[in-house]
Amino acid sequence: MAFLHKIRPLLYALAIVAVGAFVWLNVISPRMTQSLADQMGQGDYQLVTTGGDPFTQATLRERPSAVFFGFTHCPEICPTTLADMAYIQEEMGLTPDDLAIYFVTVDPERDTADVLKDYVEWVPGARGVTGTPEQVQKAVSAFRAYSRRVPLEDGDYTMDHSAYVMLFDDRGRFFEPIGYQEDFDRAMGKIRRLLNS
Amino acid sequence: MENLMKPMTLITATAAVFAMTAVAAKVIPNLTDPKPQLVFQIGTDEHGAAQTAPHLINAxxxxxxxxxxxxxxxxxxxxxxxxxxxxxxxxxxxxxxxxxxxxxxxxxxxxxxxxxxxxxxxxxxxxxxxxxxxxxxxxxxxxxxxxxxxxxxxxxxxxxxxxxxxxxxxxxxxxxxxxxxxxxxxxxxxxxxxxxxxx
Incomplete structure (x- = not known):
């Protein structure tokens, strides 16, 4: 036991580090993740869907949903994301009751409900979401998303924006994001897990 | 009976082994089978470049x-x-x-x-x-x-x-x-x- 005695300070140090790590992994870290998942999408934004329904934090608790941000003056990623969602919906045989799809505009000045309607509803059952610029900005913050207006020449402008799809369960809790052009099988695997959760 | 004179040493050693085992059990499965977490590093490979998944269109x-x-x-x-x-x-x-x-x-x-x-x-x-x-x-x-x-x-x-x-x-x-x-x-x-x- 003389050996143990000699390394006692080291053992104390190891014990403290190990207990600390144990507490972090089992108690603190899960709580932090938990709270971010609970906070995503929560806020007092008041928007409206192209179906004429209100879109608020309560909307996320109606059924599992996929929410993403975009705008119609978007040459590629928004149409591509919509096309991808249409494909996934068809491939998995999902109805809007299984998974609600919401496309929230980051450009409410140009994307009125009328403009958005045909654009987003090109994906069967999907809904566009718009509102006043202030309310849209609130929603962007609530979803921890990003959008910024970038001036172009001739007074025109474009928008930088978050390019991922956020999945929420039917209790309105953030589940997982799907990245832009993420592999289809992976994306569908996430949705399958969401619907089984 | 020197062993009994050093109960703290033994307790410490036991606690360390126990905690490390628990930590290892927690960490190792995560390494092999990463759980879904709030990781926003998505759509990119390890170099940070966009995964330009082949948008294979027509010939x-x-x-x-x-x-x-x-x-x-x-x-x-x-x-x-x-x-x-x-x-x-x-x-x-x-x-x-x-x-x-x-x-x-x-x-x-x-x-x-x-x-x-x-x-x-x-x-x-x-x-x-x-x-x-x-x-x-x-x-x-x-x-x-x-x-x-x-x-x-x-x-x-x-x-x-x-x-x-x-x-x-x-x-x-x-x-x-x-x-x-x-x-x-x-x-x-x-x-x-x-x-x-x-x-």
Missing amino acids: DADRAMVALGDLMVTNGFAFATLPNQPVGGGFVTIANQGTVDDRLISAQSPIAGKMEIHTMALDGDVMRMREVDGGLALPAGGTVELKPGGHHLMFMQITQALKAGSTVEVTLTFERAGSVTLALPIETRRPHGSNHGTH
Whole structure:
């Protein structure tokens, strides 16, 4: 036991580090993740869907949903994301009751409900979401998303924006994001897990 | 009986072993089978570059091509627009087979109020699109690809929808080689990297 005695300070140090790590992994870290998942999408934004329904934090608790941000003056990623969602919906045989799809505009000045309607509803059952610029900005913050207006020449402008799809369960809790052009099988695997959760 | 005189040493050792085992049990499965977590590093590979999943579209045979001096323009196409989509994207591959650098300085189309040459990139998870300043450089002996997820010709203020199956005329103007007009076939967006065919 003389050996143990000699390394006692080291053992104390190891014990403290190990207990600390144990507490972090089992108690603190899960709580932090938990709270971010609970906070995503929560806020007092008041928007409206192209179906004429209100879109608020309560909307996320109606059924599992996929929410993403975009705008119609978007040459590629928004149409591509919509096309991808249409494909996934068809491939998995999902109805809007299984998974609600919401496309929230980051450009409410140009994307009125009328403009958005045909654009987003090109994906069967999907809904566009718009509102006043202030309310849209609130929603962007609530979803921890990003959008910024970038001036172009001739007074025109474009928008930088978050390019991922956020999945929420039917209790309105953030589940997982799907990245832009993420592999289809992976994306569908996430949705399958969401619907089984 | 020296052992009993050092109970703290033993307790400490036991606690350390127990806690480390618990930590290892917690960490190791995460390494082999990562649980879904709030990781927003998505859509990128380990180099941070966008996963340009092959947006495999049609065989090149259907695509527009034209030669202009030393420039070979191939693989020209545009994507169909969604209802009410006021902008569209067109793509070409330009090989500069000459010995002098050139530059794509502008594009025009009868159906677009204006056109710009854009670059687009995923910056983390944020998509940023910008006009290419001063046109797109075409170095001698090099090939520049405008393709989904990167450089594109942006049709703006379009006066009619781009419908799959038809074509859209585009005039490309180069600093040295001059101008050339080609009809880009309009294609439907297809799911990237999927072998499930069209829908």
